[in-house]
Amino acid sequence: MQLTQLASWRKLDSLAQQMRTRHLRDLFAADPQRGRRLSLELPEFLFDYSKNLVDDEVLVNLLQLARDADLEGWRAQMFAGAPINRTEGRPVLHVALRGALPESVPMQGAPVEALVESELERLKGFVNLLHNGGVTGCTGKKITDVVNLGVGGSHLGPQMVIEALRAHRCGDVRIHFVSNVDGAQLADVLAPLDTETTLFVVSSKTFTTTETMTNARSALRWLGGLGSTEELLRRHFVAVTANSDKARAFGVEPQRVFQFWDWVGGRYSLWSAIGLPIAIAIGFDGFRALLDGAASMDRHFREAPLEQNAPVLMGLLSLWYCTFMGYPAHAVLPYDQALHMLPAYLQQADMESNGKSTTRAGEEVGYATGPLIWGMLGINGQHAFYQYLHQSPEVVPADFIGSVAPGHDLPGHHEILLANMLAQSQALMNGVSREQVEVELTGKGLSKEKIEALAPYKVHRGNKPSNTILLRTLDPRTLGALIALYEHKIFVQGVILQIYSFDQWGVELGKGLAAALQPQLESGEVSGQDASTARLIEYCRQATAGAEAPLATG
Structure with missing residues (x-):
C-alpha cells in the first residue's frame, strides 16, 4: 500500500487540521503532568518534548505510522549491515565506527569491528607520536600546526566537534581548517604559520574532490624549497580517504594514509579516521569518549521502545510539522557558545540526507520530505531573528539546546544564559494575549486611548512549538550522544517517508x-x-x- 493510503497517514492528516485550532496553553492546562510525562531522561541529557503541538492521539498515530513504515525492520537492517543505501549498493555502517553493532558484520573478508579497531590503533599511534614531538618536518623541527584540507563532511564535523570541546583540548598542537577553494581562506590560514612546522591532513573520501585537491597542491607549493616534492609529501602530508591508492599515487607516505570506507557517508564520517583532527585536539582518549557517547545513543535507539525512544520521537515530531502541519523550517538554537557550529553541522546532516523528491520505488514524492534547517547561538539570535519566531504568522518549530554545567568559571553568566533559554521557549509556547497586554499597560499608567493604539503591536499569539535538550555537561561523551541522536532522527524521517537518506546525487x-x-x-x-x-x-x-x-x- 502507498504511504499516503495508510490508515495512520490519513488519520494524521485529519488530526493536523484539528491541531491547528488548538493552543499549547490549553494542552498544558488540561494535563498538569505534561512536562514530566512528555520528557525522557537519558544518561547524558534530558529531552523535553512537552512544548509540542501534539496530544496523545497524535503521538499514538505517529508511532503507528512508524510501525506501518517498518521502522523497526529498517533499523535492524542498518545495524546488520544490509545494503540499505540501495542507489549506491552500500551498507550504512557509521554505527560500526563506535562499536555499536549487536552482532559481527563481515566486511572485506574480516569482521567490520576488526577493520575499525585496526584503523583506530593506527590513529592512536600517530596522535601519540605527534603529541610527543615525534612527527617532524623536512628540517627536523617538530610539527606545531596541523591544517585539515577537506570540504563538507570531511571538515564540518571535525571542526564542529573541536569547537564544541575547546575546554577539553590537550597538547600544544594547533588545528586549522581550510574547506573553501577560494584561495583567500587558504592564504589567511597559512599566513601566520611556519612552513617547517606545519602538517597538512588531506581529507577526501575519493581523493579526487576538486576543492580539496586544489588546496592540497597549493599547500605543497607554499612549502616551497624545504625539500624535494617527494620529501615534502612524505614529511608534511597525511591523507584520510577511502581511496588509498589515489593517496599513495599523490605521494603521501603509505604509513600516513588513514582509511575509512565507502559504507561510511561523508556527513557521518567524523567517527572514522576523518576524526583525526579531533583526536589530535582532545587526545585519543577524548576521541574514544566521543565514540562511546555515540555508542550509548546507538544502543538506546536500537533497544528502547518506540514510545520511549528519543531519536524516534524527534524524527516523528519533525515529520509531523514538516509533512502534516505544513511548517517547512526548523530552527536549531544552542545556548552554549561552544556549540556555535552545531546548526551548520546539522543543516548539512539533515538537508543533504533528506532533501529528496524521489521515493524508494522511484516515484516522485507527493509530500514534504524534510524541513529547512537553520539557526545560530540562541543569545545572538534573540537580537537577530527571534522577532520573526515570536510574532511572524509563520510557525518555526525549534530545538533549544543547553548545558546544566557551565564550560567556564565566571560567576553569574551561566544562570543568565539558562534563564534566557528557558524564557524563550516559554514565551514561544504561551505568547501574550491582548488582555495581558492591556493589564500590563494599565499598570504603567497609560491612558485608555494609548492602550488601544499600542496593544495590537504587543500581542504574541504563542503556540510556537519547541524541544528542549538539557545536557548534563558538554564533554566528549555527551557530545557524541547528542550528535548520534540527530543522526538517528534523520534516519527515522527518511525511512518513514520512503526515501533514501544516504545518497547525495544533488551534490x-x-x-x-x-x-x-x-x-x-x-x-x-x-x-x-x-x-x-x-x-x-x-x-x-x-x-x-x-x-x-x-x-x-x-
Missing part, C-alpha cells in the same frame, strides 16, 4: 557542471550554455581583461 550534479564550466571560463567559449550563463561568462572574461589591461597614460 554530484553541481560538481559535474562546474567541471565543464571551468575551461569555458578560461577560454571564453560559451557554446552550449544558456543565455544567462553565457552572459555571466562573458562578463567575467571582460572584467578580467579590463583588470589586466595597462593603465592609459596622458
Whole structure:
C-alpha cells in the first residue's frame, strides 16, 4: 500500500487540521503532568518534548505510522549491515565506527569491528607520536600546526566537534581548517604559520574532490624549497580517504594514509579516521569518549521502545510539522557558545540526507520530505531573528539546546544564559494575549486611548512549538550522544517517508557542471550554455581583461 493510503497517514492528516485550532496553553492546562510525562531522561541529557503541538492521539498515530513504515525492520537492517543505501549498493555502517553493532558484520573478508579497531590503533599511534614531538618536518623541527584540507563532511564535523570541546583540548598542537577553494581562506590560514612546522591532513573520501585537491597542491607549493616534492609529501602530508591508492599515487607516505570506507557517508564520517583532527585536539582518549557517547545513543535507539525512544520521537515530531502541519523550517538554537557550529553541522546532516523528491520505488514524492534547517547561538539570535519566531504568522518549530554545567568559571553568566533559554521557549509556547497586554499597560499608567493604539503591536499569539535538550555537561561523551541522536532522527524521517537518506546525487550534479564550466571560463567559449550563463561568462572574461589591461597614460 502507498504511504499516503495508510490508515495512520490519513488519520494524521485529519488530526493536523484539528491541531491547528488548538493552543499549547490549553494542552498544558488540561494535563498538569505534561512536562514530566512528555520528557525522557537519558544518561547524558534530558529531552523535553512537552512544548509540542501534539496530544496523545497524535503521538499514538505517529508511532503507528512508524510501525506501518517498518521502522523497526529498517533499523535492524542498518545495524546488520544490509545494503540499505540501495542507489549506491552500500551498507550504512557509521554505527560500526563506535562499536555499536549487536552482532559481527563481515566486511572485506574480516569482521567490520576488526577493520575499525585496526584503523583506530593506527590513529592512536600517530596522535601519540605527534603529541610527543615525534612527527617532524623536512628540517627536523617538530610539527606545531596541523591544517585539515577537506570540504563538507570531511571538515564540518571535525571542526564542529573541536569547537564544541575547546575546554577539553590537550597538547600544544594547533588545528586549522581550510574547506573553501577560494584561495583567500587558504592564504589567511597559512599566513601566520611556519612552513617547517606545519602538517597538512588531506581529507577526501575519493581523493579526487576538486576543492580539496586544489588546496592540497597549493599547500605543497607554499612549502616551497624545504625539500624535494617527494620529501615534502612524505614529511608534511597525511591523507584520510577511502581511496588509498589515489593517496599513495599523490605521494603521501603509505604509513600516513588513514582509511575509512565507502559504507561510511561523508556527513557521518567524523567517527572514522576523518576524526583525526579531533583526536589530535582532545587526545585519543577524548576521541574514544566521543565514540562511546555515540555508542550509548546507538544502543538506546536500537533497544528502547518506540514510545520511549528519543531519536524516534524527534524524527516523528519533525515529520509531523514538516509533512502534516505544513511548517517547512526548523530552527536549531544552542545556548552554549561552544556549540556555535552545531546548526551548520546539522543543516548539512539533515538537508543533504533528506532533501529528496524521489521515493524508494522511484516515484516522485507527493509530500514534504524534510524541513529547512537553520539557526545560530540562541543569545545572538534573540537580537537577530527571534522577532520573526515570536510574532511572524509563520510557525518555526525549534530545538533549544543547553548545558546544566557551565564550560567556564565566571560567576553569574551561566544562570543568565539558562534563564534566557528557558524564557524563550516559554514565551514561544504561551505568547501574550491582548488582555495581558492591556493589564500590563494599565499598570504603567497609560491612558485608555494609548492602550488601544499600542496593544495590537504587543500581542504574541504563542503556540510556537519547541524541544528542549538539557545536557548534563558538554564533554566528549555527551557530545557524541547528542550528535548520534540527530543522526538517528534523520534516519527515522527518511525511512518513514520512503526515501533514501544516504545518497547525495544533488551534490554530484553541481560538481559535474562546474567541471565543464571551468575551461569555458578560461577560454571564453560559451557554446552550449544558456543565455544567462553565457552572459555571466562573458562578463567575467571582460572584467578580467579590463583588470589586466595597462593603465592609459596622458
